Amino acid sequence: MSSRLLDQADDLLELAAEHCAGDAVALARIREQRARLHEPLRVAIAGMVKAGKSTLLNAVIGEEIAPTDAGECTKVIVWYRHGAAPSITVHLRDGGTRSLPVRRVDGRLVIDLEPSTPDEVERVIVEWPSGRLEDVTLIDTPGIASLSSDISARSAAFLTPDATPSEADAVIYLTRHMHSADVGFLSAFHDPAVARSGTVNAIAVLSRADEIGAGRIDALLSARSIAERYRTDGSLRSLALDVVPIAGLLAQSARTLREHEFDALRRLARLGRTDRERILVSVDRFVREDAPIDVAVDERRNLLQRFGMFGIRMAAVSIRSGHHDATALADELYRRSGMDDLIHLVGGQFRARSDALKVRSALAALRALLEERPPAAASLIERSVERLESNAHELRELALLSAARTAGLGLGRAETAEAERLIGAGGTSVEDRLGLPPDAPREDVHRAATAALQRWRALAGSPLLDRSAAEACDVVTRSCEALVVAAGPASVERRRLHLARSPEPVPGTGEHPGDPPGQGQREPAEEQHLDEDAELGNREEGAPDERHAGVHHE
Structure with a gap:
């Protein structure tokens, strides 16, 4: 994805700032959201006590920098982000900060909060020169359902605040076995009335899969069967994109x-x-x-x-x-250990959708601000938010994926499953979306993309579809159009593409980008020139494609 979506969101926040010029609190929140757009994606690691959160974080980074014992540091929220040199900074609730010495014992990083107590600490920021932290900030949270209500409250206040969106853009939720407390947390993080997060930014992890069957050599095979059962469970399916078993300690x-x-x-x-x-x-x-x-x-x-x-x-x-x-x-x-599966999933779902997830968080924060402290131009800003959400295909894919897991799409079971895959439920690469292996020949990829486009164009033109189904078909069709472009045969001469962006057509009309002029009413398209080679490079990294409109060769 290019930075266009981020730029549009930033412009919208700037507009909001202009209309909130006399409100210092609102301006501070808007500045925070604008800065957040250009920071790495924030991914929280959450779960009950001793679920293996810090262990997982260490496995991802490749160093033991997250304490795994039951010390004071595990009772506070700790941010791990990229830095040129190791540093540890404690941020206190009274607004003060202090630096801690960076020291290790037996290869493990030691974070000693004294003389402060966990109740006095808002968060701890650990900066570390790790390549894994360059495009994502990992946030280690205290265990939920802890025997200490204060400890659980810290996680709840951070991840599922009452009146504002979560500070995390996405969450990896760890559990040994899915209990009511786990489902309750995922429900709160999902609640559109609170965080407007939806299913699209949560992954559930069976984090101690090696303990199944007393650590037998086939423990992960048993864990995969359990994960598949959770994955198809209706209540959990609506709360998390996927369920992955790992042996975090290993x-x-x-x-x-x-x-x-x-x-x-x-x-x-x-x-x-x-x-x-x-x-x-x-x-x-x-x-x-x-x-x-x-x-x-x-x-x-x-x-x-x-x-x-x-x-x-x-x-x-x-x-x-x-x-x-x-x-x-x-x-x-x-x-x-199963970590490759988790890293692939996080890369395909979180990193690849990083811009869209950050914009989604920013728009949720802006909506909450408008509701709490409405300026005179609140309705104008709200309409601008709705316009961005309806015209940005990346956001429409996220909304459709969330709808598919909750309210449904109004399509048959087979069509719904294919729609989810094509909009990136199983990964955002071209091959993942088409259900093909990563090394599939380019001709096969292009053939599959073309067949999918024809199939969904035909389905979108059906007069029997209700409005929600027609809207779903329209989003999937646009995704297929982008796949066809990205999967062009290797024998086709590389040429620069002329990509015209236009607002979404009226659902159910059967009109699609590239139709002759005069069929349906469209607003003037905003033209954009993108180099196909550059776009294909982005897609190889798993980035969602934002090219959704008429495609013409120059």
Whole structure:
């Protein structure tokens, strides 16, 4: 996606600022939203106590910078964002700030709040020079449903405030098993009356999948079956885009594997089959003094703490399968942890839709402001918000995806499933949208895109559709048009494209971009020139396409 959508949202916020010139509070909120548009996407990591939130964050970043013990720091909200050099800053509720020393103990970052108490701390900002934080800010939140109501209240106030939108653009919600408290939180984050977030910015994660079946080697297979059951559950389907099982502890330890740990795991893998199976039967057997292995008990306890029985068993199998050095083993364990699936999902759904999600948050904040502190021109600003939402195809895709998971589209089950896929429910790359493998030949991709466009144009022209179904077909058709352009055959000469943007046609008319002039009434199109090669490059990164109007070759 280009920055056009961000520019349009910024212009709208500037208009609001002009009409709120005498309201200092409103101006401050508008300035905050304008700055937020140009910051990395904010993704909160939420879940109940001991769900593995900090462990997941460490696995994503690849370093142990998020404390995983039950210390004071886990009781406050901690932001992890990119910085040129490591730094830790505590922001107090009274408006003050203070810097903390950056120090590690046994490779783990230590965040000591003293002399402040968690009640006195609004948030902690950790800046870290990690490539994973360049385009996303990760926010570690205290556990919900905590025994301490104060701790739970901090997360609730941040993620699901009563009168204003959430400070997070998206959420990764971790749970061991889906309980009523988990569904309650996702419902609150989804509530359009509060955050106007919808289904489109929440992913549920079964974060300790390795514990299923007492850490058996096939634990993740069992977890995937459970995730599939949750994924098709009607109540959860309306609250989260997807459900992914991961072994968070294994992922973290794989990314931070140490040479002495690899040496101990290698000695375990070299044991004879009988001794190896006997020692790996249970935790008690593994840490016994008389265990038949040349690894000290303290080292075995460390392995248990770092990898768990599932990770230890998986490491032994992987080493015996040919992963004979620390780097190869770390990569294999990370892959087997399920983290690749989560990273792919986050990349395809959150990073690729980053601009649209940020604009969605900004518009929600602006609407809340207009309701709370309406200026004289409130109706004018509200109409401008509605115009942007109706003309920006990226936002229409998000709205349609949310509708598909909640109210429904008014289409048959097969058509609804295809519509969700084409608008990016399973990923925003061309291949993901068309249900093709990533390495599908370009000719096959173009053929599939053309067939989808023809199918949805025909469906959109049906006189039997009601209004909601017709609107859904129109959005899907426009998505298909963009896919056809992006998937042009390799044999076709590369030429610059002339892309004309115009407002959405009246649903149910059957009119589409490229129809001859005079068929239906359209406002004058706003022309935009984009280089096809540049656009295809963006789509390879998973960015949503904003080209939705008549397509003509110059």
